[in-house]
Amino acid sequence: MNVQQQIRTASAEGTGHFDVVIAGAGISGVGAAYHLTKQCAGTSFVVLETQKSFGGTWLTHRYPGIRSDSDLHTFGYRFKPWTSAPIATAAEILSYMGEVIEENALGPHIRYQHTISSARWSSEENLWTIEAIRTDTGEAVRFTANFFWMCQGYYRHSEGYTPEWKATESFKGRIVHPQQWPDDLDYKDKKVVVIGSGATAATLIPAIARDSAHVTMLQRSPTYFRTGRNAIEIAETLRALQVDETWIHEITRRKILFDQDAFTRKTFEEPEAAKKELLSAVEAYLGPDYDIATHFTPKYRPWRQRIAFIPDGDLFQGIKAGKASVVTDEIERFTETGILLKSGNTLEADIIITATGFNLSANGDIDFSIDGKPLDFSQTVTYRGMMFTGVPNLVWVFGYFRASWTLRVDLVADFVCRLLNHMKEIGARKVTPALRPEDHNMSLLPWIDPENFNPGYMMRGMHLLPKRGDKPEWQHNQDYWAEKDEFPAIDLGDHAFVYE
Numbered sequence: 001m002n003v004q005q006q007i008r009t010a011s012a013e014g015t016g017h018f019d020v021v022i023a024g025a026g027i028s029g030v031g032a033a034y035h036l037t038k039q040c041a042g043t044s045f046v047v048l049e050t051q052k053s054f055g056g057t058w059l060t061h062r063y064p065g066i067r068s069d070s071d072l073h074t075f076g077y078r079f080k081p082w083t084s085a086p087i088a089t090a091a092e093i094l095s096y097m098g099e100v101i102e103e104n105a106l107g108p109h110i111r112y113q114h115t116i117s118s119a120r121w122s123s124e125e126n127l128w129t130i131e132a133i134r135t136d137t138g139e140a141v142r143f144t145a146n147f148f149w150m151c152q153g154y155y156r157h158s159e160g161y162t163p164e165w166k167a168t169e170s171f172k173g174r175i176v177h178p179q180q181w182p183d184d185l186d187y188k189d190k191k192v193v194v195i196g197s198g199a200t201a202a203t204l205i206p207a208i209a210r211d212s213a214h215v216t217m218l219q220r221s222p223t224y225f226r227t228g229r230n231a232i233e234i235a236e237t238l239r240a241l242q243v244d245e246t247w248i249h250e251i252t253r254r255k256i257l258f259d260q261d262a263f264t265r266k267t268f269e270e271p272e273a274a275k276k277e278l279l280s281a282v283e284a285y286l287g288p289d290y291d292i293a294t295h296f297t298p299k300y301r302p303w304r305q306r307i308a309f310i311p312d313g314d315l316f317q318g319i320k321a322g323k324a325s326v327v328t329d330e331i332e333r334f335t336e337t338g339i340l341l342k343s344g345n346t347l348e349a350d351i352i353i354t355a356t357g358f359n360l361s362a363n364g365d366i367d368f369s370i371d372g373k374p375l376d377f378s379q380t381v382t383y384r385g386m387m388f389t390g391v392p393n394l395v396w397v398f399g400y401f402r403a404s405w406t407l408r409v410d411l412v413a414d415f416v417c418r419l420l421n422h423m424k425e426i427g428a429r430k431v432t433p434a435l436r437p438e439d440h441n442m443s444l445l446p447w448i449d450p451e452n453f454n455p456g457y458m459m460r461g462m463h464l465l466p467k468r469g470d471k472p473e474w475q476h477n478q479d480y481w482a483e484k485d486e487f488p489a490i491d492l493g494d495h496a497f498v499y500e
Ligand SMILES: Cc1cc2nc3c(=O)[nH]c(=O)nc-3n(C[C@H](O)[C@H](O)[C@H](O)COP(=O)(O)OP(=O)(O)OC[C@H]3O[C@@H](n4cnc5c(N)ncnc54)[C@H](O)[C@@H]3O)c2cc1C
Pocket: 023, 024, 025, 026, 027, 028, 029, 048, 049, 050, 051, 054, 055, 056, 057, 058, 061, 067, 068, 069, 070, 071, 075, 114, 115, 116, 117, 151, 152, 153, 154, 155, 157, 199, 200, 364, 365, 366, 397, 399, 400, 403, 404, 405, 406
């Protein structure tokens, strides 16, 4: 079938052809849509989203207390000021994203309840054919696009990760994963055990501690946390001076990023001092007699895993008040009434919450093929963590871990829009990243260096991710402070981009 026939068929099905298809209406997909309208006027596009509404992470997660762990001046877009307290609830983030959609008339471009199931590239037609299943009707629908902008995040939304433990079926209470929080879960006056000590556990525990009988955070190993007031001093001062919110947003972003850069450097250059700084903030809440060495001192260097921010130390306040406690031990097996630990101790529970993380999903569970051959992303090399060798006209937005994810949403969008405009100018219909002659002897390494960053979901799924090289062009280095200058300077005439 040629392009015209394909377009006609697609239109007949009420789907159609677009210059760009965007996968996902989370913070990345909505950002992509905004930038396309501003920087590539006249480009036709559609956003396909599985869920019934926008928001991605902030729609999926409905557990009590759900909030950001980074500030919204940088987790928000650079183009829309954040005007409230920096750590925000999911509801506040959804409302902010709703305003972006409303103010920029993005709504008509988004098709909800569309799960993309396959994406097939044809070099004969220089087109992606993207099939989606409508979750409301079960109908299969088809779109064609010149360019595929993957904003589907990095984990499977339909189910969280739960390790296998012995005898879980013997437990008589309820076992709940925070990613599928049941509306009817009644934890009032119940004994709750939360397994895990990442950002989710740290958010959930203070939120349920007041109403439950007691909450125990059971962790195999401790996590670093940062704590402080849920406020940014410079933003407060500027607001008191009645400075325009656009300025406040920009200045506050710069200040936060400046401070984060300094702290990140410290974790590499003076890890012991950085560690001391984090631990003494915890000690200030829990007092000198609390066993911080056992429960809050990780074995790894700070920033090898994400450091969650605990506003106003609410987790520590719950512990101090005796409503919550921490147990550092390992699970031997579940019992009828709780958990038997390897130490021989037991934890009694009515409800067990498994805050044990995500299942990595590198490609949104989409079946990809190129000219009839299945595409295995793990056999490709990434161009700056957003394009892949041998994969034409496709970009994936994978944000930052140490800085807010959205900083990279804006940066990648600037790059994509520049690339699309450049292709128009030179009359190219296809761009494929390719290793240059000087790259052929380059060592190929896993997507991310585990010495640099090693959360469980990345370690479990690393073999599925594209490879990285040992040059800045061929890796996602997780360094906003370098990329903010490097991205605008990317030479689109570089031989890493093969145009046809
Ligand atoms: C509880 C929680 C708190 C977090 N807090 C922070 C924070 O404070 N700061 C920070 O920087 N990061 C945080 N993160 C990381 C966070 O996921 C990202 O920052 C960001 O929200 C990701 O946005 P996204 O749009 O790229 O992906 P997602 O939010 O994952 O959205 C992807 C969207 O794509 C859709 N989708 C996926 N596959 C398909 C398909 N095949 N077809 C159609 N649609 C599809 C999904 O339904 C979803 O709506 C947090 C993560 C979690 C889980």
